[in-house]
Amino acid sequence: MPILEVNDITSGYGDVQILWGAALKLEPGLMTCLVGANGVGKTTLLRTVMGQLRPWSGNVRFEGHDISRLPAYKRAERGLVLVPEGRQLFGDMSVLENLEMGATNRRGRPHLKRNLERVFAMFPRLQDRLTQKANTMSGGEQQMLAVGRGIMAEPTLLLIDELSLGLAPVLVLQLFKNLQQLKALGITIMLVEQNVQMSLAVSDYGYVLAQGRTELEGAAATLMRDDHVRAAYLGL
Amino acid sequence: MDFLLASLVDGLLIGSVYGLAAMGLTLIWGVMRVTNLAHGAFIALGMFGVYGLFNGGFNPYVGLFLVAGCGLLVGIGIYYVALHRVINAPQLSTLLATFAVNMIILGVGTTLFSTSPRTIDFSLGSFSLGPITVQNTRLLAALASGAITGVLYLFLYRTRPGKYIRAVSSNRAAAELMGISSTHILALSFGLGALLAATAGGLIATFFPFTILSGDTYQLKSFVIGVMGGLGNPFGALIGGLILGLLEGLIPVVMPTTWVPVIEFLLFVIILLVRPNGILGAKR
Helix, strand or coil: CCCEEEEEEEEEECCEEEEEEEEEEECCCCEEEEECCCCCCHHHHHHHHHCCCCCCEEEEEECCEECCCCCHHHCHHHCEEEECCCCCCCCCCEHHHHHHHHCCCCCCHHHHHHHHHHHHHHCHHHHHCCCCEHHHCCHHHHHHHHHHHHHHCCCCEEEEECCCCCCCHHHHHHHHHHHHHHHHCCCEEEEEECCHHHHHHHCCEEEEEECCEEEEEEEHHHHHHCHHHHHHCCCC | CHHHHHHHHHHHHHHHHHHHHHHHHHHHHHHHCCCCCCHHHHHHHHHHHHHHHHHCCCCHHHHHHHHHHHHHHHHHHHHHHHHHHHCCCCHHHHHHHHHHHHHHHHHHHHHHHCCCCECCCCCCCEEEECCEEEEHHHHHHHHHHHHHHHHHHHHHHHCHHHHHHHHHHHCHHHHHHCCCCHHHHHHHHHHHHHHHHHHHHHHHHCCCCECCCCHHHHHHHHHHHHHHHCCCCHHHHHHHHHHHHHHHHHHHHHCCCCHHHHHHHHHHHHHHHHCCCCCCCCCC
16 A cells, blocks of 8 residues: 555645646655656645645545645654755754654654664764754754654654755765665655756656646656656756 | 932832733744734733732732733633634734734723722832832832743743744744644743733732723833844843833933833834844844
8 A cells, every 4th residue: 555645636826726636656665756847846745745735636645544634733643744845944943952843743752762863873963963053053954954853753754855955965965875774764755856866866766747747657767767857857 | 329229229120020021922923923912901901810819808929820820811712712713814914803802801891990090909018228118019020020031931941832832933834744733832822921911910010000901001111122122032021121121210310200101112213223123133
């Protein structure tokens, strides 16, 4: 059974329709990427999956249950966790407090200690800066903290929006390696990225979103060889 | 010189209570981005709460605890009734909603209590320290304000719901993603703001006469203090309160008392022009 099913979602803001029939099926244990150019609706799709936007039609099923009407704050409790675009940290709270806030839901709280150790093992730099305010850290450190905060929520599915945006390539590679570690722990991951080449390279499966519709899907390795993908997104 | 010193001490004592009142306003603004125009009404309700309990045989300081508890509950109730459905609307909507609450409370209050001044017939005496005479009710009010500020600090920085309030204040959408129900936290914040206002009102009532309309004066002071200390910064509010109290103590020494509000609001405008984020400069 897919862990997340997005069935023909249409959605948007006010009168402006952004999604025109997006569909996904994520298999548990895999790393999937959703790629597409800027402005095709990737973030809108994530906002709809997380309940920050209501779908106009279609539905979202998580672990077999229709969650389309579930309020946003109840989704983290089920193990559906988003690392949002632009990090969205609690800027005037400390690094430790940001991590604690990740573990506020009923699901993450009992595992606070274990997950804290996991985060520190993955990002030792955060451990050195526990009392520092989040908004005083560098972009890379903030991204580590955003991912760390997501891990604290004890996710079964971790959605990550634009992990690589604005970061040095060497750091992005490091973060992608960290995601492989998370996958090894059994966490299903969906990367949502403009950086098509890098995300296809680390993922098992991929979806291409264009004009609010899922245009193409397939094994990541297959998509990398697809002529259309190569021409439109990889510039080859 | 002695007179100056006495005014200074008195100003500081009363100023700390102003700070407490402003803290309620600034907490609500900081967390909810709501300008609470019912703040003065909450202060007046606190005054009448302590007054009523005193006449019912309670010590005013015992009554204060009850008033604080009721303030919290009333604030939470008002949030759900009047604010919840407009919380995401443009700020004018929440401003008008709180204005409506203010008019309702003042209207009902005027009918029930009339607008004739009341006093709580209660005294703890006073003590003299050299040339200064301090009324014990004022000293106690200042100590209570300091203690409540400390408790608020501990609540916001050391407890789970306090941290949720700071998280929602910092980034409401992200807090929701982490599993925090922002609705509950916003209601709690509004309740706390009402609690602080009612408590400040209750303390003021132990040494100043008041009517149901008295809250307005303190609401205006709270705005001046909030802007001085940086809206959204509870601890700046206490400092701002002390500064305002000092001014109120010292201005009458050099010019007629009627000039006090003129100077206060002149200061308000100047600070808005020069340091729009407050003297303490909360960055937002």
